[in-house]
Amino acid sequence: MRALLFSDKLAFSEMMASLLRDGFDIDILAFPDHAADLTGYGAKEIKGMEKEDYAADSLADFIAGMSKDYDYIFIGATVLGREAATMLSALTGNVMKSEITKIEISGGKARTSRLYYGGKTVLEEESDAKIFTVSQGLVEPSRTAASSKTTKVVNQKTSKITVGEKIEKPSTSVDITKASVIVSIGRGIGKKEGIEKIKELATLLHGELAGSRPICSDYHWLEVERQVGLSGKTVSPKIYMAIGISGQIQHVAGMRNSKTVIAINNDKTAPIFQECDYGIVGDLYSVVPLLINAIKQTGQS
Amino acid sequence: MPYNIIVCVKQIADEVRIDPSTNEPVISNPQYRMEDLSKNAVEEAVRIKEKYGGKITALMFCSDSSTPVMKEALAMGADEGIIITGYKENSPDFSAAVLAEKIKSLQYDIVIAGYASADSYTAQIPARLSKLLGVPLLGSAIKVDISGKKIDILREADDLDIKESADMPAVISVTQETNQPRLPLLANIIASARKPLKVEATAVQYKETSKIISDKAQQSSRKRIIYEDINKGVQEITKVLKQEVAV
Numbered sequence A: 001m002r003a004l005l006f007s008d009k010l011a012f013s014e015m016m017a018s019l020l021r022d023g024f025d026i027d028i029l030a031f032p033d034h035a036a037d038l039t040g041y042g043a044k045e046i047k048g049m050e051k052e053d054y055a056a057d058s059l060a061d062f063i064a065g066m067s068k069d070y071d072y073i074f075i076g077a078t079v080l081g082r083e084a085a086t087m088l089s090a091l092t093g094n095v096m097k098s099e100i101t102k103i104e105i106s107g108g109k110a111r112t113s114r115l116y117y118g119g120k121t122v123l124e125e126e127s128d129a130k131i132f133t134v135s136q137g138l139v140e141p142s143r144t145a146a147s148s149k150t151t152k153v154v155n156q157k158t159s160k161i162t163v164g165e166k167i168e169k170p171s172t173s174v175d176i177t178k179a180s181v182i183v184s185i186g187r188g189i190g191k192k193e194g195i196e197k198i199k200e201l202a203t204l205l206h207g208e209l210a211g212s213r214p215i216c217s218d219y220h221w222l223e224v225e226r227q228v229g230l231s232g233k234t235v236s237p238k239i240y241m242a243i244g245i246s247g248q249i250q251h252v253a254g255m256r257n258s259k260t261v262i263a264i265n266n267d268k269t270a271p272i273f274q275e276c277d278y279g280i281v282g283d284l285y286s287v288v289p290l291l292i293n294a295i296k297q298t299g300q301s
Numbered sequence B: 001m002p003y004n005i006i007v008c009v010k011q012i013a014d015e016v017r018i019d020p021s022t023n024e025p026v027i028s029n030p031q032y033r034m035e036d037l038s039k040n041a042v043e044e045a046v047r048i049k050e051k052y053g054g055k056i057t058a059l060m061f062c063s064d065s066s067t068p069v070m071k072e073a074l075a076m077g078a079d080e081g082i083i084i085t086g087y088k089e090n091s092p093d094f095s096a097a098v099l100a101e102k103i104k105s106l107q108y109d110i111v112i113a114g115y116a117s118a119d120s121y122t123a124q125i126p127a128r129l130s131k132l133l134g135v136p137l138l139g140s141a142i143k144v145d146i147s148g149k150k151i152d153i154l155r156e157a158d159d160l161d162i163k164e165s166a167d168m169p170a171v172i173s174v175t176q177e178t179n180q181p182r183l184p185l186l187a188n189i190i191a192s193a194r195k196p197l198k199v200e201a202t203a204v205q206y207k208e209t210s211k212i213i214s215d216k217a218q219q220s221s222r223k224r225i226i227y228e229d230i231n232k233g234v235q236e237i238t239k240v241l242k243q244e245v246a247v
Ligand SMILES: Cc1cc2nc3c(=O)[nH]c(=O)nc-3n(C[C@H](O)[C@H](O)[C@H](O)COP(=O)(O)OP(=O)(O)OC[C@H]3O[C@@H](n4cnc5c(N)ncnc54)[C@H](O)[C@@H]3O)c2cc1C
Pocket: A185, A186, A187, A188, A189, A211, A212, A213, A214, A215, A227, A228, A229, A230, A231, A232, A233, A243, A244, A245, A246, A247, A248, A249, A250, A251, A254, A264, A265, A266, A267, A270, A282, A283, A284, A285, B036, B037, B116, B117, B118, B121, B176
């Protein structure tokens, strides 16, 4: 079974290759800057594009032209990838499954899993799907001994949209999925300065800071890489502290596999109290300093 | 210059209850509410109308013709509503085909939808609409500027923000960062009762493309020890932290 992989993000391509190379003969279509880095992840061939393309429609047109050589197409579930994969499905008429977390092909059918109801359930399906968007962080990327052939492909499809300036957001190299302690904040923090006190707690616990979608994607008080949830990262630390986070299902989807969950929230009815092991009902600005003091004291004893 | 705007609205179950004996969701006769990003879509449509004038048609594809969610869209500022029945769960290709079929019969400059929905999260509808209608997609727009027939957006694309533009007619998808959806005023809720509302069944043929093998809740067996006494809570949680982490 031949599969073509694509993502506009290097880490996604590395992860997908590591996940899929045992079950499929894979080729990777890559942006020019990524092609060299992707050899050694088990692909037969790396097809380096002549230029980047951030327009989903022209990208989909281009991939559609190559798709007859492949049984399956896997695209990383980024903002661009989701749109391009969907357009590819519309163009080719091939069935598509979104945000898959597992795949197995048997008897020509694809058995896939993905989160449903905002992450409340896992939906397992069987379909004729040929196109998939793949959720992030499913396996740790790893190299193989075999190297890949690298070729150049010329992509010159036209788009209906004009892509202008790209503005990079503040970023961090911290990978919260590897942290064993995560101190995560939500809108309850109220003001950006409030993060300082939380940082102190995180440092004491040798943990990393993380946040809900409003904190990372809307206010940009923390980098987007620190977002936990359905549209962010899936984490499984030993300790997950949710501070001023309501615990909406889309957030819980990303932290459900944590070993111990501790919640601080001033609303007794907040859903996070259903999803925690230990909780304190109270104002985080009173609780966190007390907690810091208590940890410091026990540390000395 | 006034625009004809179509906004796609989805209704979702307000709360999905899990049956503890089967671990499966209970979805008979749910209470419906407007899907989160549909609210952002309606809000953006209303803001465009407030600035440039025009008419907003709210379009909802759903399983039954229950109207409270559509009434909310009208109360937020949509001018008329069209409810199409015949919805099938977990079939974004079908939903997009039904919506596109209707949209083609209407006059439009802009179609607005959420980039994904809070329950099924396939993120397929806007891109499918773009293809089925043959118009550009300006996706994940967190800022929308319009001049004449040209739309400029700032696109939220993971670790990048990207400036993009296209000419109308176009599909725009929005995120929760795009705006803060308004709560309808009481006067508008009352007035919405007089706005035109049509209900029709879809004529588009449904074709099943996948079979559900299982749909089970993710296990969560948390201890749920909640302290309302802050000092006691701090004391106990410090013990837990000490056990788990070397502090
Ligand atoms: C398609 C889709 C994808 C999404 N993906 C994600 C995702 O990946 N990650 C994510 O997080 N969300 C995601 N969301 C959003 C999610 O639905 C919630 O809106 C979001 O998680 C809420 O963030 P929050 O808990 O920080 O804010 P809120 O819901 O506003 O909660 C703030 C909490 O803080 C408490 N609080 C306030 N003041 C204090 C105080 N002084 N002390 C203590 N507590 C206080 C309040 O009681 C409240 O419970 C997604 C939504 C959709 C529709």
